[in-house]
Amino acid sequence: MEKRTPKRSEKNLVLQIRDLKKTIGRTTIIHGISLDLYAGEVFGFLGPNGAGKTTTIRMMVGLMSITEGEVIINGHSVRKNFEKAIANIGGIIENPEMYKFMSGYDNLIHYARMVPVIPKGRIDEIVQLVGLKDRIHEKVKTYSLGMRQRLGLAQALLHSPTLLILDEPTNGLDPAGIREIRMYLRKIAAEENIAVFVSSHLLSEMQLMCDRIGIIHHGKLVSVDKVNNLVDKNQQMLVEFKVAPLEKALLFFRENYPNVQATIKGHSLVITTKEEKITQYTKLFVNHDFTITGISGEQKTLEDKFLEITGGELHVSNDSAHSE
Template identity: 45%
Template structure:
């Protein structure tokens, strides 16, 4: 693999429906093994972009280059490099998961039982792949859909709101699986989502959409290290008898949010250390300090409001 090798290049992509602009001059690149978070509120154009990437919708203008192949010129050749779950994947409920995989894989020219076994092992589906699909939980169905999308060894995987309906354990399992695919299989992944916390945990970079326009694109590490250094910190304490009088002497009272187990306050890192020392010296036992919210959420809200971070 070449370092920073580009597997997907989207250039000046636009889409109009009945003369109304839905996507407006969007350009971005995706590197091999990169996980890109496609963020934006409902109606921002995320799903429309994914549908154009797999040919379900034709762009009004712009180009999509997949593995150096133009999608509009050599569609079949380009699309063999893409796996996708954009809407609920088609499954036959009264077939087993295994038989579903055999059925759909036979539609390609790459069929092999060895690849099916490889995917079952990769996604840890051994315990239930022989069961009828109608017995599957939502998480199991989603994993079967992911297996179906990966059978033909795509280099790019597109997922639209993949954590919808999953419980915390299912979300954690999916997160681990996608990271494994990116690192071990060098699959490049685009995840469309409005759940910022999940994007922050898994993605290398983000593209923020609003009203069909890309308003931010960059590495997550760079975007998280913006100009704003103050964040909301929640302090959990045990003995709170003289807490309010102590804090009001040091901080503006309207900036402090009290709760049953302590208080929250906007601070930078140095101020957190200083306040913790003050509490300890006042013999107030601090049993926890937690930063609430996330850097990505703050960035996202700033950008959507047109503010500077």
């Protein structure tokens, strides 16, 4: 499904996080995070293990107290008006738990009884949305993990929230299941016009799934930008020159272009640059008697940008309560 960037205005502003801080004892875990989230967009929350992702989410949904700052959902403060704020949230913070001996449909019926004012026909509507129409009357114990995740999404969406919060929604899924969840999250954001906040360690999937991404590092929100801006900013790409002699070529290039990033990788010189500069650099090497046997290039990925921002920390995985 093609990505779309929603029109932003105060009218469709769903989530406001303002100077959010968490301190435990004398240690500050979260350092004044601020961000906005709008209806119809999928926002990705990325960070190395222990960066503060799950701590932030737990404060957003009231599972952990806020030391300072505000989380405001549809104009309601989680700290000051918890019931009204939380009524606008649907979420899967851990793996969705279902009654496996019951059908998917009966699980949703059971959940619907606990939530006031769910319109008639809403269950069928949501089942269609998450693609479980053909299997909804089968017992949950026969479902794959991906189907259980989709049933969890259906449960989280029953009460028509304006904000869907998901912590590692693709954890444990195979590639096909991951693709399914990605597809349905984009569909949900578009068709339900809700804001989707996703925490995940899968960089490539976040790049495909999200409209914008926030990168958290050591409890600080160090970058928030559209995915395209993060991975294609200034149309930078990694260009590999198979050039000899290699180390001499690196020193020579740095003398001529001290502000351009260049490094040795294996048997190649890797330069971070724009595509239009490749010819210029090639001529420079050839005209100064360097031998070039190959040139290849690729656009920077979200992984490359993530490594730049976090100083090389690529170990992104599930956060645990004690690690944050």
